[in-house]
Amino acid sequence: MIRVFIIDDHKMVIGGMQLLLKDAPDISVAGTALSGEEGIEALSRTEADVVLLDINMPGINGIDTCKQLLETHPNLKIIAISMHKESSLIRLMLSNGAKGYVLKNAGQDEVIDAIKTVHNGQMYLDETVNTIVVNSVASGNRQKTESPFPTLSKREKEILLLILDERTTQEIAEKLFISFGTVETHRRNMLIKTGARNTAGLVRISLEYELHK
Known part of the structure; x- marks a missing residue:
């Protein structure tokens, strides 16, 4: 029996994943969590084989959650479950230890196949994600190498330019209508894309790599 743990900050997504896996005879849901912090704490006392992990979460994002989980549970197999399709973000998640990447609109067969594949020690990218990565490599994806x-x-x-101008969230909202x-x-999406832990880190990274230009 493959024990799966689900981490996502949306209860509807967790419920949907539980429904998808309910009838799989060799998969059981060992537990769920609504944040990276909650997932890390729960997995310190819950046995699991595979983690379905959202990337875009408040607090500790999925990338940092993945790194922290693998530091303490190196045998865990982690599959990113996300709506993000940027090739750089996909590679960032995989480079930090994820063994799979599946988009949230994936069907039941695809999710189950991903779980079984990574549990058997192989990498899994769903068809859309694989195409994105392959096309990125084939086209040379000449994003600045230093970034x-x-x-x-x-x-x-x-929004980043206004953050750099020290505007508050309310001021930015009013400025941009x-x-x-x-x-x-x-703001949260930018933290995830850059791996920054807070706004100060986002400012530092954006200035260093000129992400605002």
Whole structure:
């Protein structure tokens, strides 16, 4: 029996994954957590073989959660479950120890196949993710070699420039005519893309690698 642990900050996603795995005869859900911190703590006392891990989470993001889990549980097989399709982010997750990467719109057969594949010691990329990585390599993906980070979107750069200008979240929201929550979502996505632990780290990295340009 393959014991699976699910970490995602959305209860609906966790519920959906549990439903997908409910009828798999050789897979059981050993537990769930709504944050990286909660998952790390729970897995210190819960036996699991495979972890389905979201990337975009408040607090400790999926990349850092992956690294921390593998430091204490080197035999865990971790599969990133995400909506992010940037090739650089995919490579970043894999370089930090994940053995698989599956998009959240994957079907039941695909999720089960991913779990069984990584449990058997092999790497698993779903078809879409594999195509993204292959195309990235084939096209040469000439993002600045000194920057290991995914490219920021136009809106993310707009918000980053205002952060560098020491604007508050509310001031940024008013300036760009978007909601407070939307600003925070973009900020969180930038933290995940850069691996920064907080806004100060994001500012440092953005200046060092000129991500705001």
